Amino acid sequence: MSLMSKSILKMISELAESEGLDGWGVSTPPYDVEGFLESWVRKGRHGKLKYMENNISTRSNPSFFFNDLQSVISFALSYSVGENSKFASYALGTDYHYSLGEKLHKIAQTLEQSFGGKFFVAVDIFPIAERAAAAKSKMGWIGKSGNFILPSVGPNVFLGEILTSHKLDTTENKSEFMNCGDCTLCIDSCPTGAICDDQTIDVRKCLSYYTTEIREVPPENIRDKYDGIFWGCEKCVLVCPYLHKNIIQNKKTPLSDDDFENFPSLTKGNFKKTVLERMSKRKLSINYIISETTSSDNTTSFTNNLNTLKKLYMDDPELMEIITWAEKKHGQ
Numbered sequence: 001m002s003l004m005s006k007s008i009l010k011m012i013s014e015l016a017e018s019e020g021l022d023g024w025g026v027s028t029p030p031y032d033v034e035g036f037l038e039s040w041v042r043k044g045r046h047g048k049l050k051y052m053e054n055n056i057s058t059r060s061n062p063s064f065f066f067n068d069l070q071s072v073i074s075f076a077l078s079y080s081v082g083e084n085s086k087f088a089s090y091a092l093g094t095d096y097h098y099s100l101g102e103k104l105h106k107i108a109q110t111l112e113q114s115f116g117g118k119f120f121v122a123v124d125i126f127p128i129a130e131r132a133a134a135a136k137s138k139m140g141w142i143g144k145s146g147n148f149i150l151p152s153v154g155p156n157v158f159l160g161e162i163l164t165s166h167k168l169d170t171t172e173n174k175s176e177f178m179n180c181g182d183c184t185l186c187i188d189s190c191p192t193g194a195i196c197d198d199q200t201i202d203v204r205k206c207l208s209y210y211t212t213e214i215r216e217v218p219p220e221n222i223r224d225k226y227d228g229i230f231w232g233c234e235k236c237v238l239v240c241p242y243l244h245k246n247i248i249q250n251k252k253t254p255l256s257d258d259d260f261e262n263f264p265s266l267t268k269g270n271f272k273k274t275v276l277e278r279m280s281k282r283k284l285s286i287n288y289i290i291s292e293t294t295s296s297d298n299t300t301s302f303t304n305n306l307n308t309l310k311k312l313y314m315d316d317p318e319l320m321e322i323i324t325w326a327e328k329k330h331g332q
């Protein structure tokens with residue numbers, strides 16, 4: 001191990017700990033994902049995520065956009081989980097793009113000041129196979145659910161990377177037990193059968209995809225499975241035996257009960273710095289209508305709110321179709 005690499009790794013370890021990160025590892029690209037991504041896209045399992053059809057080579061080798069790239073440092077940040085009928089746990093509190101991004105920028109800056117060279121933060125900015133990079137670094141593994149499992153925490157982690165022009169000694173040779181074994185709990189618990197047998201998700205069946213990724217309204221057979229959720233689904237996370245339960249305390253939901261009561265009057269300002277910020281009111285209205293329609297305890301104002309949304313979207317055939325569906329379900 002070169003002296004420089006040793007010093008950088010020591011500082012990474014110290015900085016990761018002081019920033020409250022739960023794991024880190026170093027790998028060298030390329031990552032062996034091109035074949036399986038192509039097959040996933042060919043089968044149409046990426047749904048309407050058109051961007052996944054592009055940059056497949058770049059995902060497997062980020063050197064395409066970072067010429068001097070020598071090493072990729074992967075980091076994991078855990079989030080607390082808890083039962084919440086409307087929001088997946090990761091959506092509570094500040095959007096992780098801010099919290100993890102801020103931590104990695106601090107680390108990259110300190111490393112660059114101390115050692116020179118380039119340290120570049122790549123949290124959701126560039127197409128990079130981040131789970132494959134983290135798995136190659138032996139920080140953990142990709143579970144059957146497609147979620148990355150950090151053994152000390154579980155599948156409830158965000159991943160981020162710092163790309164560097166320094167050639168670092170990798171952590172790729174760690175020899176710990178890293179796989180799901182015979183467990184199939186996530187596959188068995190998925191309400192829509194979205195988990196495929198090759199550690200991938202058919203997003204056309206995934207509730208997370210429909211609530212957080214696309215603007216279109218989901219088909220009826222999918223809507224019926226919402227069971228009151230508004231944003232994200234984490235059934236496959238909550239059943240994982242590697243999940244170290246760390247119950248959420250005092251974390252703000254992006255929308256309160258009062259917000260749901262007054263849903264039609266909400267504006268962009270209500271979603272600031274939450275995961276909902278990048279979504280349109282139209283998209284959130286779709287989520288709201290399905291969530292309330294399939295919830296066992298929908299808010300008292302839902303009928304009135306539905307009437308208001310009906311006036312608001314009277315020229316939008318997709319929204320009108322889903323409003324009619326909701327009215328039928330409520331026997332109106």
Ligand code: SF4
Binds near residue numbers: 190193201206208236
């Ligand atoms: S997020 Fe929900 S719908 Fe999607 S794969 Fe996991 S359990 Fe299935």
Ligand code: SF4
Binds near residue numbers: 184
């Ligand atoms: S629930 Fe079981 S099969 Fe699924 S990711 Fe966790 S350990 Fe792997």
